Amino acid sequence: MSEDxxxxxxxxxxxxxxxxxxxxxxxAAIYQELILDHYRRPRNKGALADADATAARTNPLCGDEIAxxxxxxxxxxxxxxxxxxxxxxxxxxxSMLTGALVGLTRPEAEALVRRFTAxxxxxxxxxxxxxxxxxxxxxGVSRFPARIRCATxxxxxxxxxxxxxxxxxxxxxxxx
Ligand code: ZN
Numbered sequence: 123m124s125e126d127x128x129x130x131x132x133x134x135x136x137x138x139x140x141x142x143x144x145x146x147x148x149x150a151a152i153y154q155e156l157i158l159d160h161y162r163r164p165r166n167k168g169a170l171a172d173a174d175a176t177a178a179r180t181n182p183l184c185g186d187e188i189a190x191x192x193x194x195x196x197x198x199x200x201x202x203x204x205x206x207x208x209x210x211x212x213x214x215x216x217s218m219l220t221g222a223l224v225g226l227t228r229p230e231a232e233a234l235v236r237r238f239t240a241x242x243x244x245x246x247x248x249x250x251x252x253x254x255x256x257x258x259x260x261x262g263v264s265r266f267p268a269r270i271r272c273a274t275x276x277x278x279x280x281x282x283x284x285x286x287x288x289x290x291x292x293x294x295x296x297x298x
Contacts, residue, residue, distance in 0.1 A: 145257055153259035161210035166220035170203040177282035179275045186212035190279040193221065194287070199223050199231060204276060211260070211269050216276035218257055228284060235281050242273045 173191035180187050186208030193201040202220040206213065219238075224230055238257055241248035244264035250256065263269040 150262065152261070153262060156256055156259040157210055157214040158215040158235055160214035164204075164217040166201075166203045166217065167205065168203055169205065173203075174282035175287040177279040179279040179282075181208065181212065181271045181275050184209050184212065184272050186275050188212060188216050188276045188279055189230065190216070190219075190283055192278055192280070192283050192287075193231050194228075197227050199228075201224050204275075208275075209269075209272055211263060211272040212275050215260055215273045218260070219276045219280060222255065222257060223280070228287070231280065232284055235284075238277050239274055240273055242270050 150194045170191035170193055172193055176189065176191045178187070178189040185268065186206070188204055188206040188208070190202070190204045192199055202223040204216040206216060206221055226234065237248055237254060238260075239252065241251075241254060241261050242263050244261075248259065249261045251258075256260065260273050263273045
């Protein structure tokens, strides 16, 4: 029965401590801006004439459409482009995907699909993975299950594109 009824004022932040790290609200604002920037000025949007693999996905729940095209140089992604329309999350995610994909090997791209999918499903380890870079801007969708499909649409298309690529015999050509 020894409840101390203390004055319930808000705990004051220690003075003199530099506020280097942005607050959660600030991060959310930054991420929101990043998503909107990719939505308004999508990177790598348009047709890719010499694509090695393509795949398309739709999200009827939201009206999102994404068609993804990837071109390889050997086993490394040389170019990735997308076309589509839909909500800001779906289009920004596709824009970010194409940027993150170039330069990756096929296994690296597959690993990134898995990593990103974990991220938007709320995986804490993925959320702390700095190597995901600006893709982490989309981690917030894990709190909105209806939007997860929007965020993963392009990635689902990428997974399919990589699979169709693997189903085909490797292109002839010497390595190196
Ligand atoms: Zn959507």
